[in-house]
Amino acid sequence: MKFRRGAWAALLMAVLTACSTNPMTGRSQLSLMPEATVISQSRSAYKAELAPYAKKNRLNDDPDMAARVRAITDRLIAQAVRYRPDTAAWAWEVNVIDDPKTLNAFCLPGGKMAVYSGLILKLKATDDEIAQVMGHEIGHALANHGAEKMSVGMLSDILVAALAGNNRGRQQTGDIASLLLWQLPNSRGAETEADRIGIELAARAGYRPEAAAELWRKMMRESGEKGRFALLSTHPASAERVEALAGLVPAMQPLYTEAAANPQALPTRLAANVRDVTPGAAPPPAALQPLSLVNLPLAAFRRGQARLGCDSCGMGFSSRLGRLKELADRQDWENLAGEVLEADYNQDIAWYYLGLAAEGLGLPVAWSYFERSVLRGVEEGGHCKGGLMDLCNGIDLPQKAREALVRLGP
Numbered sequence: 001m002k003f004r005r006g007a008w009a010a011l012l013m014a015v016l017t018a019c020s021t022n023p024m025t026g027r028s029q030l031s032l033m034p035e036a037t038v039i040s041q042s043r044s045a046y047k048a049e050l051a052p053y054a055k056k057n058r059l060n061d062d063p064d065m066a067a068r069v070r071a072i073t074d075r076l077i078a079q080a081v082r083y084r085p086d087t088a089a090w091a092w093e094v095n096v097i098d099d100p101k102t103l104n105a106f107c108l109p110g111g112k113m114a115v116y117s118g119l120i121l122k123l124k125a126t127d128d129e130i131a132q133v134m135g136h137e138i139g140h141a142l143a144n145h146g147a148e149k150m151s152v153g154m155l156s157d158i159l160v161a162a163l164a165g166n167n168r169g170r171q172q173t174g175d176i177a178s179l180l181l182w183q184l185p186n187s188r189g190a191e192t193e194a195d196r197i198g199i200e201l202a203a204r205a206g207y208r209p210e211a212a213a214e215l216w217r218k219m220m221r222e223s224g225e226k227g228r229f230a231l232l233s234t235h236p237a238s239a240e241r242v243e244a245l246a247g248l249v250p251a252m253q254p255l256y257t258e259a260a261a262n263p264q265a266l267p268t269r270l271a272a273n274v275r276d277v278t279p280g281a282a283p284p285p286a287a288l289q290p291l292s293l294v295n296l297p298l299a300a301f302r303r304g305q306a307r308l309g310c311d312s313c314g315m316g317f318s319s320r321l322g323r324l325k326e327l328a329d330r331q332d333w334e335n336l337a338g339e340v341l342e343a344d345y346n347q348d349i350a351w352y353y354l355g356l357a358a359e360g361l362g363l364p365v366a367w368s369y370f371e372r373s374v375l376r377g378v379e380e381g382g383h384c385k386g387g388l389m390d391l392c393n394g395i396d397l398p399q400k401a402r403e404a405l406v407r408l409g410p
Contacts, residue, residue: 023084024143024197024293027189031147038147039090039110046112050095058098062117066096069115072131073138075205077111080138082204082291083197087111087142094134103219107137109146123218128211131202136212139197145190195241199248200293206259209252213245251299297341298334304365306337306354308346311382314391317345321393324353333360348377349384349392352401359408367408373401 020031053059060066073094081088092111103122105115119125119133140146199212220242300306320343327336337357340350355369376382377398384391 020144022143022193024139025193027193029144029148031144033147033150035109035144035147038144038150039108041150042108042110042112042146043091046093046108046114050097050114053097053099060096061098062096065117065120068127069096069120069130069134070094072127072207073113073134075207076131076135076138076201079201079204080142083201083293084142085290103222105133105137107134107141109141109144111138111141113137122222123215125215126211128202128208129215129218131205131207132198132212132215135198135200135202135205135207136194137198138201139194140190142197143190143193145194148190149187191241192244195245196248197293199245199252200255203252203255204259206256206263209249209256210246212248213242216242216245248296250303250305251294251296255294295338298338301337301341301354301358302361302363302365304358304363304368306341306369308341308344308350308354310344311346313343313345314347314389317343317347317350318391321391325393328353328356331360333357336360346376347382347384347391348373348397348401349395351376352395352397352404355401355404359404367405370401370404370408374398374405377401 020029022029050059077092090111094113097114097116099116100118100121102116102118105119107113120130199209203209320339324339327339337354340353351369351373355366355373358366358369384397
């Protein structure tokens with residue numbers, strides 16, 4: 001009983017103290033191990049995975065394929081460092097494993113990557129498709145999913161010990177680290193995050209964002225049945241996943257267009273396959289401002305595709321009225337749009353503010369938001385003033401929205 005109480009106390013302490021912030025998405029994630037520790041363990045796991053192939057001369061034995069993969073990952077790594085400048089100190093490395101029957105790829109914490117030749121040969125993968133696969137794998141590393149996955153495994157051990165009342169002990173071998181880090185599936189949430197990060201890395205590196213959905217469609221056609229290929233066992237594909245990737249294309253297209261128009265400006269990161277890292281080297285220059293992932297709701301707003309889905313969020317919206325007026329008065333249009341989108345209130349005043357923000361930013365879609373404000377308030381019963389409620393923030397709606405429609409024209 002004493003052991004069980006101790007185990008439960010350890011479990012509770014672990015849960016309470018092990019939350020960290022995802023460095024890419026800002027999501028709260030479980031982290032029982034520092035990222036540096038996981039990176040150190042993954043180096044051993046990486047060597048253990050590659051050693052048998054190297055012994056049989058099946059590592060990078062096709063120089064053209066190896067050079068092709070390294071050129072692609074060079075460009076992806078350069079973009080990864082723009083989001084997380086601290087990863088410039090990672091010992092990035094990529095190798096091609098000669099295994100035509102295996103369709104798989106991975107990137108361990110710390111940037112140790114590999115792709116099996118089967119992925120390229122079986123799918124007849126284009127450079128754009130290879131970039132999407134490797135961008136996705138790099139996304140896992142950037143989002144610290146390896147530490148999160150190992151933390152879940154460790155927490156499971158504590159829970160089992162608490163329930164069973166006996167200490168089984170845990171092996172900290174390279175094989176176990178390898179199993180937890182890349183052979184076992186990531187959570188659905190982690191897969192979605194890696195998809196999201198990977199497609200943006202690839203777009204900024206000058207690779208077509210449409211290739212992400214194309215790759216998974218090709219994967220699903222070639223696999224025949226779920227789980228036949230190794231990559232599908234750890235990265236389940238589905239029609240919903242393909243649809244979600246396709247839905248990201250409009251937001252990624254401007255990044256790709258800019259990168260494709262200036263290919264000579266795309267930096268690379270690996271002078272050789274394994275990047276030399278000097279211990280204690282100076283951090284990246286302060287001028288290298290970290291990028292953030294594209295704000296998808298804001299990008300949709302700019303395209304005239306904003307969505308407000310909550311009809312019962314009046315209370316939350318009312319708490320933002322002062323902030324909204326302040327942003328509108330000082331003409332901080334982008335933050336005004338962001339505040340409205342975050343509130344998600346499907347009301348004429350919200351649509352009016354989106355129209356105001358779009359007009360201030362010079363977006364041709366402003367007219368459609370003002371029109372939506374009129375429709376919502378007059379025809380759909382979504383007027384901000386009614387009964388005991390007045391959320392119009394001193395704005396005469398729908399009159400002001402109609403005046404905006406006249407001002408902007410059809």
